[in-house]
Structure formats: C-alpha cells, structure tokens
Amino acid sequence: MTKKQKIDKIKKSFLQHYQDAKTELKYRNIYELLIAVMLSAQCTDKRVNIVTPALFAKYPSVDILAKADIDEVKELIKSVSFFNNKAQNLIKMANQVMNNFAGNIPTTQEELKTLSGVGQKTANVVLIEYFEANYMAVDTHVFRTSHRLGLSDAKTAIRTEEELTKLFKTDLSTLHQAFVLFGRYICKALKPDCNICFVKDFCISKNNFKPV
Known part of the structure; x- marks a missing residue:
C-alpha cells in the first residue's frame, strides 16, 4: 500500500x-464559544461545561465581561485548570474586542490570535466549530x-x-x-x-x- x-x-x-x-463544548454564539475554547486549554470539556452556565449568565456579552471584576471571574472558574491566568485573559480579551474590533468577536485566524489567551489552536478550533473552516x-x-x-x-x-x-x-x-x-x-x-x-x-x- x-x-x-x-x-x-x-x-x-x-x-x-x-x-x-462537533465539539462537546456547550455554547450559543461565537462569544460563548471563544470563552469555552479558551477555558478548555489543558482542561476537559466536561469541566468547562460545568462552569460556563454561571459565567455566561453573569457576563452574557463581551462589553459586560470587559468590565468584570477579576476576583468574581476567578471565583466562577476556579475549578478550571490555570484559572488565575484564564480569568485575566478573559477580561483582557473582552477589552481588546471592545477596543480593537468594535465589540465584535473577530472571525479570522490572524485577528483572533491578537487576543490575549488565544493562540493558533484556539483560533482554529473557534473557526472550525463556528464556520466549519478548513x-x-x-x-x-x-x-x-x-x-x-x-x-x-x-x-x-x-x-x-x-x-x-x-x-x-x-x-x-x-x-x-x-x-x-x-x-x-x-x-x-x-x-x-x-x-x-x-x-x-x-x-x-x-x-x-x-x-x-
């Protein structure tokens, strides 16, 4: 052969x-998908799905997350691996989206990679899942x-x-x-x-x- x-x-x-x-991460829009994928780094999808409902309920949009208190975010995701760094990155990411992309989650690999906590793998997973990108x-x-x-x-x-x-x-x-x-x-x-x-x-x- x-x-x-x-x-x-x-x-x-x-x-x-x-x-x-399809991914086993639970989400309703690209904002929630990006957060879920960021949290899933070195963590199971099952664990992420446990913490995201409360996180999304408290911060339902990127503008609200951008103004979040870091300690409150940490408390919500404390069972996720590396929650301290991930909490910081989530808030930084939200502020970058607000300041650099008019509040809209970017939809290209290169733009996604400019966000805190988003490397090539995370960017690709978002594009794969949300747009079925090749x-x-x-x-x-x-x-x-x-x-x-x-x-x-x-x-x-x-x-x-x-x-x-x-x-x-x-x-x-x-x-x-x-x-x-x-x-x-x-x-x-x-x-x-x-x-x-x-x-x-x-x-x-x-x-x-x-x-x-």
Whole structure:
C-alpha cells in the first residue's frame, strides 16, 4: 500500500465514522464559544461545561465581561485548570474586542490570535466549530492519535498541524473533530480500546505521544 493509499483510507474511515462530528463544548454564539475554547486549554470539556452556565449568565456579552471584576471571574472558574491566568485573559480579551474590533468577536485566524489567551489552536478550533473552516487544530488527542497512526512524527503541535493539513487537504474541520473524539473515547492515552478501533491496521505504536 502506498502512503497516499494509506492516507486516503484513514481519511475515508474517519469521515465515515464521524461524519457529523462537533465539539462537546456547550455554547450559543461565537462569544460563548471563544470563552469555552479558551477555558478548555489543558482542561476537559466536561469541566468547562460545568462552569460556563454561571459565567455566561453573569457576563452574557463581551462589553459586560470587559468590565468584570477579576476576583468574581476567578471565583466562577476556579475549578478550571490555570484559572488565575484564564480569568485575566478573559477580561483582557473582552477589552481588546471592545477596543480593537468594535465589540465584535473577530472571525479570522490572524485577528483572533491578537487576543490575549488565544493562540493558533484556539483560533482554529473557534473557526472550525463556528464556520466549519478548513483548518486543522492539534490538541493532545489529535497529536497522540496522529502519531500512533504514523501520520506525523513532528515534535510540536504546530508542526503536526502543518503536516496533517498537507496530508488531508480537505474536510479538515470534520477530521479535527473526528480525531478529538477518537482520541477521547477510543485511542485513549492509557489503555486504548484497540478492540473497537476502526483503524487499528494502521497503528504503529501505543506510546502516549505528547508535544514538546
């Protein structure tokens, strides 16, 4: 089997198994989605979904969040990892949106990346989920599973993103969500469920790969 044939088979399998893949984060608009994605860094979606209802109720819009008291935001998200830094970034982000984007959440990768607490992965996830943009975002699940399948041997998430984008080219938004769900529920870091894996024939290692 050629490398192209392998890529095509893996891509087809993921698109068949996860044709309607979406984030498990709960949100109602792009403002809430951005906040949820920012909070989800190094934290589970389940935990984020527990804290965001109260956060969104108290700060339902970016202009209100921009005026928030830092200690009150910290209290609402204290069960989320790195809540001190995330609280600061949320308020800074809101002020930047108000001052630089007339109160509208930006909708391009480069503009999103100018916001505090928003790197390329966060920007891509927002664009993938909200607009189904043709981007790949690499979190721990995507990194681990793509390395186990021999799709990448890159040491960093950004480089892995570049390699996967070059390999797959299209349907990247669905593939990103598919790899996340696959890594979360099947190709788990510890004790992967290989018996139900639909791409086990392509697996080259069960090591728990992590970006440097």
